[in-house]
Amino acid sequence: MSQETLLSIKDLRIHYCLHNSTVCAVNGVSLEIQKGETFGLVGETGAGKTTISLGILRLLPDPPAKVIEGSIEFEGRDLLKLPEAEMRKIRGNNISMIFQDPMTALNPIDTVGDQILEGILLHEEIGKAAAREKVYEILELVGIPRDRYGEYPHQFSGGMKQRIVIAMAMVCHPDLLIADEPTTALDVTIQAQVLEMIDNVKAELGSSMLLITHDLGVIAEMCERVGVIYAGQIVEIGTTEQIFNETSHPYTVGLFGAIPTLDTKVERLKPIDGLMPDPANLPQGCKFSPRCPRKLDICEEKEPELKELGDGHSCRCYLPQKEGRKTDG
Amino acid sequence: MDTAADAICRKRKGERRMDNFLKVTGLKKYFHTPRGELHAVDDISFTIEKGKTLGVVGESGCGKSTLGRVVLHLLDSTDGKILFKGKDITKVKKRELQELRKDMQIIFQDPFSSLDPRMSVKTIIDEPLKNVHMKKAEREARVAELMQTVGLAPRLMDSYPHELDGGRRQRIGVARAIALNPEFIVCDEPVSALDVSIQAQIINLLLDLQKDYGLTYMFISHDLSVVKYLSHNIMVMYLGQTVELSEKEELFNNPLHPYTQALLSAVPVPRIGVKKKRVLLKGEITSPVNPKPGCRFAPRCLSAGEKCFEIQPELKEVCPGHKVACHMIQN
Amino acid sequence: MTGFRNFWRRLCKNRLTVFCLILFAILVLMVVFADFIAPYGWDDQDITRRNLAPCAEHLCGTDNLGRDIFSRILYGGRMSLQIGIYASVLTTVIGALIGSVSAYFGGKVDNIIMRFMDVFMAIPPMLLAIAIAAALGTGTLNTMLAVVISGIPMKARIARGPVLSLRSQEYIEAARAVNTPTFKIILRHIIPNIMAPLIVQTTLSISGAIVQVAGLSFLGLGVQPPNPEWGAMLSAGRSFLRDFPWMVLAPGVAMLLTLFSLNVVGDGVRDALDPKLKD
Secondary structure (H helix, E strand, O other): OOOOEEEEEEEEEEEEEOOOOEEEEEEEEEEEEEOOOEEEEEOOOOOOHHHHHHHHOOOOOOOOEEEEEEEEEEOOEEHHHOOHHHHHHHEOOOEEEEOOOHHHHOOOOOOHHHHHHHHHHHHOOOOHHHHHHHHHHHHHHOOOOHHHOOOOHHHOOHHHHHHHHHHHHHOOOOOEEEEEOOOOOOOHHHHHHHHHHHHHHHHHHOOEEEEEEOOHHHHHHHOOEEEEEEOOEEEEEEEHHHHHHOEOOHHHHHHHHHOOOOOOOOOOOOOOOOOOOOOOOOOOOOOOHHHOOOOOHHHHHOOOOOEEEEOOEEEOOOOOOOEOOOOOO | OOOHHHHHHHHHHHOOOOOOOEEEEEEEEEEEEOOEEEEEEEEEEEEEOOOOEEEEEOOOOOOHHHHHHHHOOOOOOOEEEEEEOOEEHHHOOHHHHHHHHOOEEEEOOOOOOOOOOOOOHHHHHHHHHHHOOOOHHHHHHHHHHHHHHHOOOHHHHHOOHHHOOHHHHHHHHHHHHHOOOOOEEEEEOOOOOOOHHHHHHHHHHHHHHHHHHOOEEEEEEOOHHHHHHHOOEEEEEEOOEEEEEEEHHHHHHOOOOHHHHHHHHHOOOOOOOOOOOOOOOOOOOOOOEOOOOOOOOHHHOOOOOHHHHHOOOOOEEEEOOEEEOOOOOOO | OHHHHHHHHHHOOOHHHHHHHHHHHHHHHHHHOHHHHOOOOOOOOOHHHOOOOOOOOOOOOEOOOOOEHHHHHHHHHHHHHHHHHHHHHHHHHHHHHHHHHHHHHOHHHHHHHHHHHHHHHHOOHHHHHHHHHHHHOOOHHHHHHHHHHHHHHHHHHHHHHHHHHHHOOHHHHHHHHOOOOHHHHHHHHHHHHOHHHHHHHHHHHHHHHHHHHHHHHHOOOOOOOOOOOHHHHHHHHHHHOOOOOHHHHHHHHHHHHHHHHHHHHHHHHHHHHOOOOOO
16 A cells, blocks of 8 residues: 655644743654545644644744744645745645634635635636636535525534635645644534535545544544644554554543543543643653653653554653553443 | 531431422523524423432533523523422522522533633632621631632632633632532533543542532533533433433433434544444524424424424423433334 | 733833833923922012023023913923823723623613713713813812713723623623622622723823813813913913913923823833733
8 A cells, every 4th residue: 555645744843932931832743644644633732733733834923933943844845944935825725724613714704605716716727717616616515505605604504614614725625634623613413514524525635634633532533543742742643543442652541531431331530630731841851741640760851752662653651551442331 | 627518418418318309390591682582491391309410411502501590590581480499499589599599509611701810719719608798717718628629729729710721710610619518500511611631630520529518410511421421310402492301321322312313423432443323414403583383303303204393392201211302202 | 910010011012102101200200399390489470580481590481470481380280180190080980880880780771871971972072071160160170070070971981891791701690690799790800800991091091181171271161370280371371372482382392292101101001901912
C-alpha cells in the first residue's frame, strides 16, 4: 500500500511572547498525514491543538505568536518559509479550515451562496456562471438544496450552518481539510449527520483531514491515525486501533478512565488528578509527571523522547503501559 | 467534633423514605413572542424519589433548562402543579418561597458566567449565608467547611474566578449551592463546559455529596453517557414534551420511542469495531412557537403514521416503570 | 490589586495620554496651590494698572479693573474644576442608579422611567440648564444643580445598556436563587460590574461639565462677578476683544488646555479599561 505523505510537521515549536511571560504553546510536535487519511488530534483545552492548526495555515497573530523552530512540509514546500502571497494561494484552496463555531464563521449580511462563491473566484480563473455551478454542486454534496443559494445565514439552523461552512471549505477541493472541533457546538443527532457528511465529502473528493477534537468517540468513528497531545507535545501517536486497544501513555489511559460511556458499566470514574500545567510555567522533565500515578524519579528530571513501540506506534514515556479496552456485556 | 454536616446527615438518614418528594404534574411554561406563543415546557409530569437522581436529556430547544428553572420557581410557570414535600410551590407567597429556596438549589452550566467576576471565592460562597442572617463567625467557619467539602484549597479563599480554571470554578458553584443544606438540587449541565478529565472530578464530587448528604438531583444534560452514569431514572424531552420516561437500565436496554432510539444511536462510542446502526432522522427540529397539533416529533419520524400528525400522543406506561408518548408503540 | 497596576500599564502605553496626564496634573496642582503661586489676589484691583498687556509683573496682563488675569485664572480654575468634577461625579452616580434600577426591573418600570428621561433629553442640555438656573437663581450651587439635572438622563441611558446585558448573566440568576434581595443584587452585583464604563463616563464628562458651567457663566446665569470663573471671564472680556484680546485669550487658552488634556486622558482610561481591546 503506497501512501504518499501530504503534510509533514517536524519539531514544531510555537511560543506566545507576552510582555512579562512566554507561553510555550507547542513544544516539539512532529506528525505526518498521508493522502486520503483522517488524522485525529485529541487533547484538552490548552494542549495546543488550535495553535497547531492555525500555525499550519500561518494564521497566528505575529506578534505575539512566534514559530521558534520546526518545519511544515506540504507537497514538498515548507509552509513556514513561503512568502505571504504564496500562502494566500494555498489557504482555502489546497488547505482549508473548518472552525468550531458555525454561528460566527459566517457573514450575516451576505447570502450563503455568495460566501461560497467568493472562495472559488479567489482561487480559480473561471467565469461567474461556471463558479455558480460549482457552488450548486458543493451545496448538494453537503446536503443543502440548491435553491437555498440566496438565503442568509440566520435562516439556517446550527447544523445547516456548519454544513455551509464545510461547503465553503471544500469548494476548491482542498487536499487537506483542517477541522477544529467541527461538531462540538452541535446537538448529538446533528453531529452524527454532519460527521457522516464530512466522511462522504472527504471520500468523494479524496481529501485528507486533520480532525481536532477532545471527543474520543468521534475519533473512534472518523480517524485512521491519532495523535494525543498534552501541554504542547505529542505524548502518544499511532493507528486508532493501537491507541484504543493498546493504550500506553498514562495520560491517554487516564483519559479513557475518566469518560463515562454508554456501553460499559463503570463503578466509579477515575479522573486524572490535578490540572494541565500552565504553559507559561511548564515543569521540568516530563510535562505529565506532576499528575502521573506511575512517575519515576527520572520523569521529573529529564523529558522523555518519543519512543517507537512498534508498527508506527510511539509513546513519550519511560514506563509505557499496555492497556487494552475492557469489554463487558 | 460534630459538624453541621454530620448532624444533617444523621437527620436525613433517619427520615422516612418519602415517595413523591418532588411531584410535578402538567407543568407548562409558555413565552410570549412577537411571532406567537413559545411552548418551552408543555405538559410535563414526573416524580422524583428522595435521594434519587432524575436525568433529563434532550437536545437544544427541548426545554430542559427552562424546566429546571420553573421547577425551582426561578421562572413563573404558566400552568401545572409542583408539589415539593407535599406543598404546591406554584402557589406560595414570596416569604414562603424564600424559606423554600433554602431547600432547593441550582448548579449552573457555565462556570464563567455563573460567578460574579468581582467577588472573591469567599464572598461568593458567603452570599447565601449572609441572606439568612448568619453571624459572621459562623459564616466564616461554614465557608471553610464548604470549601473543604468540595475540594477547594483554603488558600483560594481570596482568589477571584478569573484566576481559576473551569473545574475549580464549578466547585465554587457547587459549594454555593450546598451552603444552606438543600435537599434538592437542579444540576443544569454542570459538566458540559469542562474538560474531560475535570468532568470526572466534578461528577464524582456530585455523587459523593449525594451519598453523604442524601441529596436528590434533577440532572439536566445533553450528554447521554454522563446522564447514564449518574441517574436512577431518565426522562427524554423533545420540544418541550416528555417522549419517554423510564428507569435507567430499562431505557438503555430497551429504548422504545423513535427519538430515544435515534439519540442513543447517534452518540459516538469510544470503542473500535463497534458498528453502530444509526437511526437517522429526517429534516430539522420544528419550531416551538405555535406548534401544530399532533406529535411534535412526527415530521422527523421515519415510522410516523397518519394518526401521529393529528393527535398528540399521551405519556402512557407500556411496561412497569416505563412510560412512552408514541402512537406507534402503544399498540 | 494587580488590576490597578494592569490598568496603569495599559493607560501609560500611549505617549499622548501620558503627556496629557502630566499636563492635567500640572494644571490641577497649579490651581490647588493657587494661594502660593498667584502673585496677586483674585480681587486685587489697581485701577492705575488696568488693561496692561502681558509683561513681567503680570504674566497674562490685567483686565479692565486692574486685576491680574493670571491670578484670576488660577483661582477661577478652582471654581471651574471643582464644579466640573463634582457635577460630573454626581450626575454619574445618580444617573447610574436610575439607569440600573430601570434596566434591572425592565418591563413597565423601565418604560416609564426611560420615557421620563427621554422628555428631559428632548430639551437641549444647555437650554435645560438655563431654564433650571433661571428658575433656581444664580450662584455656584445652583449652577452645579443645573448642570447635574440636565446631565442625568444621558447617564441613565448610558448605564442602562451594560445593565441590560448583565441582567441575563447567570450569576445574577444565581444570586436570586440564593435569596439575595433585589436591592442587594443591584448594589453588590450590578453596580460593581458596570464601574468601568461609569468611570470612563465620569472622566469624559468632566470636560463637558466645565464647558456647561462656563457657558452658563458666559450667559450671566452661572457664577456671578466678581467671582473669577473662566466662562465669566470670557464673557467679561468679550467687549474688549478688539483692543485688549488677552482678556479673552488667557482664560480661553486655560480652558483649552484643561479640556484637551482631560479628553485625551478620558479616552485613554476608556481604552485601558476596555477588556476587549488587546493588550
